[in-house]
Amino acid sequence: MRSRQKAYLAVLLSPGALWLLFFFITPSLLIVVYSLLERKDGGGVIWSFTLDAYIKLFTPNEGTFINDFLIIFLRSFWWATLTTVICLLVGYPLAFYIARQKPSVASTLLFLVMIPFWTNFLVRTYAWKFILNNNGLINTILQAFDFAPWSLINTPTAVLIGMVYGSLPFMVLPLYASIEKFDFSLVEAGQDLGATYWQVFTRIFLPLTLPGIAAGSILVFIPTVGQYVVPTILGGGKVAMLGNILAQQYGSALNWPFGSAIAVVFMVLLMGGIIIYFRIEQEQEI
Amino acid sequence: MTVGVELRDVTKRFDDFVAVDNVSLQVMDGEFFSLLGPSGCGKTTNLRMVAGFELPTKGEIYLKGKPVGQLPPFKRNVNTVFQNYALFPHLTVAENVGFGLELKKLPKPEIEKRVVEALEMVRLPNVGKRKPQQLSGGQRQRVALARAIINRPEVLLLDEPLGALDLKLRRAMQLELKEIQQQLGMTFIFVTHDQEEALTMSDRIAVMNLGHVLQVGTPKEIYARPNSRFVADFIGETNFLPCKIVKSPAAGMAEVNLGGEFNLQAACEVEVHVGQEVTLAIRPEKINLHSLQESLIDDAVLTGTIMEIVYLGTDTRYTVWIMDNISLEVRQQNVVDTDDMGHFQRGEEVKISWLSNSGRVLIN
Amino acid sequence: MDNQFLTWGKRLLWLNMLFSFLFLYIPIVILVAFSFNDSRLGARWEGFTLKWYVEMFSSDAVLSALSNSLIVAFTATTIATILGTMTAVAMERFRFPFRKTFDGILYLPVIIPDIVMxxxxxxxxxLLTSIVNGALGLSGNDSIRPGLVTVIIAHISFIISFVTIVVRTSLKDFDKSLEEAAQDLGADEWTTFRRITLPLIAPGILGGALLGFTLSLDDYVITAFTTGPGGTTLPIEVFGRIRRAISPEINAISTLMLMMSMMLIIISQVVQRRSAKM
Structure with a gap:
């Protein structure tokens, strides 16, 4: 490389790289350090090494092999999985339908998916609170017809509805992108070779749209597993997820090392999952 | 004649891959010079090194005697016509053509005048205000040419510029390019994988393969006197017959044995010794076909059986089996078109002949 | 039988589409409709009114939150777009040591859940403020505390990645020979970038900036953890109100936020159409 090109590269690269180094990588590493320090009353840490936070996180309740925090871990991953599966079951046929329309219709429908995608997440979650609340729309209607009120808010169902609602566009858009690229003459080729509809779907269509399924699932799963807004607004703090206990440890409980330990374990699990996913993907490509 | 561009011992390595291997070339001033070879032979890399898009790993490039190998492209008085034209889509045709002059900070009226001239030169007046996307492929090609020649470069580099055009347009553009080159007296270095194109347009051709320059010469030299099996095979069609030297060459002619009693004279410009296994190369159109009864004046005569006849319009191609696994392709011009595809039949035994110096001995 | 199977399949697809869009839009429509409801309590329709909008625009808290949100979004997007574009060009046009590692790091802020960030x-x-305050000997009211500035810094940190990804896509689509052609005609690196690369990737940059702007306006979680006195943005204000109760005022503010999103969508669509034409 010519030396002037090196200078040009340095000018281009260093501001962004330094910014991320200072304001992203350093804070992330700081969390790892904090998780190994002692708790200070009133927030913050005392700079002496201890494994207390991790011991607390992994010590089961007496007589069991689990504790409240681990239950929340399991619940968050389970709900994120449920949300992803529901979004996939609704989103895949929706994306397929859109991809099979005339370009003008398809672009309109796609636009209709984009609008919620760009709309404020908080507002969309609040919309459901407005509907599901005890004095919300459903109960107002029920009351008007003298039915008994239906307590929906602050239940796992409400949280799941909110999460599916928030995530659906994130599933549909990548799915659409991969279905749209699909060459439909392959379906005819498959049928020509004697494949049934079901075989065409499972042996040709599904494998070739797998990248879209994977991308959509990641885009839904990861934000959902760390959800804070939905369980807070629609779960009312009664249905806690990982985001809630993280916020709690950094907020009212003021146990920063413990909060950091939760964040570290959370990230290790997520990153582990992502790395395994990419390994599998790479192997399949070969 | 002075040397316009010179490559001296130039090597270009990409990681482990050697794209250009120790190449030395001289291109004369005002010459139409072609780099010809199959894809991946290093011809485009050569061109890109002259343009400055790639730096040679070893060796030096001279432009009018000055070393330029390490200079960035914008400091060389060289311009390129790109394979895909690379016209700037956000600028009009006139802005595209005037881009180089504008960067040289020429006064506006001067730029405008020269843009008009350049567009007239490539026979595209009145398109200056359009965007490149609104032009046809052939028109874009001309704009790309105008954008390059307007800067009056010392050398114009053309990277397969006709590759994207259809055959008819391509033929027309070939002649036009040649005409423009002669009018301007500019040095052109033209990269192509199309041997016919290279033969039509060039003053001289360098045939490349696997990063090496195999032969440099005029189209006639390259076609009539190929120095290697690759060149003979890549340019035009050639029959290759394995044979053995029987008599050492004298006055440029050697005697070879094809096996059995077939002994022939052939042109030989390479060092060989008696008993050496060599290849005899002979072009299909240099071979004559005769009925068995005909008496012949040619020196090299063989007998064989016609295995296949293919009618090709301007001529007819015969496959003639001589012996064992040796057969020859023969082309006879269809001077008179007869219904029965000439008077030879499949399975007929025939005599074939050629002038001895049409056959060439090549080293394996 | 096959044909029947197909017809039923098509019907099911159509129904799924219909219910999906009803599911996506009914809540939003209800939200907007009830922002015009003349009743403070509950969701009983009592007649049309604009008073919640009047109330919203006369509330100092809402107005200052709105202005804070816009200040944060504009500042963070501008800085992140410049840094992100430079990073994208460096990543797409150069080879350098640790490029792969940096590539991975660039994706992290997009992948990591916002709560962790x-x-x-x-x-x-x-930690930073306590070090700075200690060094400068500041305490009490004089001390440096988190606020709007820290929010902006935090937003830049996650927007950079999004902008870089979007701009890199348009650089990848970009025909590299155009840059070579410019250099061939005598343009140095900077002139080539300014005259050729920048105008052609401008739609990508604008797209990245719009995405960044939306994400910044949208963000509650990261803002909540990095803000301080004087740093209340619109989502922070709204979240606080939602936790207390539902009210038609929130519906009105939500409708306002909805309108802002809509405007951004329309702008981004226009940008996309333009760039598709080129």
């Missing part, structure tokens, strides 16, 4: 920035800023 929020707490790590909270920890970082509290």
């Amino acid at each position: 929020g707490v790590s920035l909270l920890a970082f800023f509290s």
